[in-house]
Amino acid sequence: xxxxxxxxxxxxxxxxxxxxxxxxxxxxxxxxxxxxxxxxxxxxxxxxxxxxxxxxxxxxxxxxxxxxxxxxxxxxxxxxxxxxxxxxxxxxxxxxxxxxxxxxxxxxxxxxxxxxxxxxxxxxxxxxxxxxxxxxxxxxxxxxxxxxxxxxxxxxxxxxxxxxxxxxxxxxxxxxxxxxxxxxxxxxxxxxxxxxxxxxxxxx
Amino acid sequence: xxxxxxxxxxxxxxxxxxxxxxxxxxxxxxxxxxxxxxxxxxxxxxxxxxxxxxxxxxxxxxxxxxxxxxxxxxxxxxxxxxxxxxxxxxxxxxxxxxxxxxxxxxxxxxxxxxxxxxxxxxxxxxxxxxxxxxxx
Numbered sequence: 001x002x003x004x005x006x007x008x009x010x011x012x013x014x015x016x017x018x019x020x021x022x023x024x025x026x027x028x029x030x031x032x033x034x035x036x037x038x039x040x041x042x043x044x045x046x047x048x049x050x051x052x053x054x055x056x057x058x059x060x061x062x063x064x065x066x067x068x069x070x071x072x073x074x075x076x077x078x079x080x081x082x083x084x085x086x087x088x089x090x091x092x093x094x095x096x097x098x099x100x101x102x103x104x105x106x107x108x109x110x111x112x113x114x115x116x117x118x119x120x121x122x123x124x125x126x127x128x129x130x131x132x133x134x135x136x137x138x139x140x141x142x143x144x145x146x147x148x149x150x151x152x153x154x155x156x157x158x159x160x161x162x163x164x165x166x167x168x169x170x171x172x173x174x175x176x177x178x179x180x181x182x183x184x185x186x187x188x189x190x191x192x193x194x195x196x197x198x199x200x201x202x203x204x
Numbered sequence: 205x206x207x208x209x210x211x212x213x214x215x216x217x218x219x220x221x222x223x224x225x226x227x228x229x230x231x232x233x234x235x236x237x238x239x240x241x242x243x244x245x246x247x248x249x250x251x252x253x254x255x256x257x258x259x260x261x262x263x264x265x266x267x268x269x270x271x272x273x274x275x276x277x278x279x280x281x282x283x284x285x286x287x288x289x290x291x292x293x294x295x296x297x298x299x300x301x302x303x304x305x306x307x308x309x310x311x312x313x314x315x316x317x318x319x320x321x322x323x324x325x326x327x328x329x330x331x332x333x334x335x336x337x338x339x340x
Contacts, residue, residue: 036254072288073257076248078281080257081288088292119287167280 001099006196007063008052013192015045021188028181032168036077037181044075044083060100064091078166079182082116082129083189089115106140113137120165127161127168127175129182136190144194151190155183211318211327212241212267214300215311216260216277216286218253220246226308230315237319243267255281257289264296272299272324274314276331278307299324305331 018025022038029037048067057063068088071080090112094100100108113133122128132154139150156179163175166182213230217223223246231237243263248254264273273296277283286302289295301324303314310331317330 069292072285072292076252076254076256076281078284080255081281081284085288085291119284119291 001101002060002105003099004057004059004063007060009196010192011045011048011052011063011067013195014189015049017188017192017195018042018045018185021184025181025185028179028184031178032163032171032175033181034077034167037079037185040075040077040079041083041185044071044080047071047074059094059096059098060105061091061094061096064088064094067091078120079129079185082120082182083185085115085119086112086133088112102140102143106137109133109140110137122165125161126164127158127180127183128163128165129180129186131155131158131161131180132183132186132190136186144197148187148191148194151187155179155187158183208321209269209271210240210321211271211324212243212264212269212273213311213314213318213327214260214263214267214273214275215242215244215246215307216255216263216275216282217244217246217307218255218278218280218282220244220251222246222278226311229308230311233312234316234319237315240315240318241267241269242315255285257285257295260286260289261295264300268297268300270299272301272327273297274303274318274324274327274331275300276303276305276307276310276314301328303328303331306334309334309337 018041022042026035026038029035048070051066051070057066064087068084072084090108093108093111117130122130124130124134132151135154136147136151139146158180162173163169168175215223215227223244227242227244231242243266245259245263248256267273275286277286313334314327314331317327
């Protein structure tokens with residue numbers, strides 16, 4: 001079972017990988033966006049970690065809804081409301097339970113991804129974060145490692161796609177040949193699940 | 205000036221200068237609009253181009269007279285942030301509503317209509333109708 005500590009570790013592992021990969025995310029975003037994805041995500045997850053240390057929410061759902069609220073209010077770009085909605089919807093779907101199963105997390109994450117699709121009106125193949133998140137959620141039943149592989153493959157598979165959503169869509173065919181920054185950061189978020197679970201194993 | 209409560213208008217742009225200027229333009233073009241609460245939420249708190257949920261929430265609170273707030277946005281993250289804040293349920297005043305309208309023309313129509321004491325539905329309809337003004 002996954003408790004609030006697991007979800008804190010998930011956010012911490014995401015914050016660490018966003019820090020590590022910030023330059024790469026910004027470089028990807030400079031090719032087809034406005035070159036701020038890395039720094040925006042860093043600002044957001046730095047604020048998330050500060051809030052989690054201060055407020056220490058006691059349930060998995062509360063950790064994610066707090067994180068989502070912080071992302072909406074601090075990121076400053078479209079990834080704020082999109083990632084914020086993803087985590088808030090996932091957190092709300094987890095309810096007030098003190099511990100949740102991996103199956104419950106998979107179901108809740110699917111609700112979160114549905115929320116992102118509704119907000120951004122994106123569907124798979126539009127060259128967005130959805131292209132990493134949907135395969136990851138589909139693979140989550142086979143474990144965190146499978147979800148990570150699916151998300152990373154989904155992110156790489158955005159390279160030949162033409163963007164149909166967001167600022168990159170203004171580039172038309174010139175968006176082809178570049179990996180989507182949002183799908184790339186989504187793969188970091190999913191990969192961090194495995195890191196959080198690994199931390200649990202080491203802690204016991 | 206009557207004590208009639210007027211619908212508030214919030215103008216959200218990636219640029220502080222654009223939001224403030226459109227607010228000034230709309231109030232300037234609408235006769236008798238001095239009483240309309242118009243609040244601009246442009247750019248980030250740090251003064252850069254972008255969208256700030258905090259500035260949007262503050263502007264909506266400032267424009268709220270208890271009879272509804274029409275929120276107009278430019279594009280992209282401004283739209284997504286307003287939608288996410290509305291979905292939150294508690295970050296914006298009751299009666300705040302995303303108004304799908306062209307930013308400049310919609311703002312003018314919204315302020316003109318709000319100045320008449322019209323309700324939020326009428327303000328929204330007038331702003332949205334601005335999509336129909338053809339220029340050629």
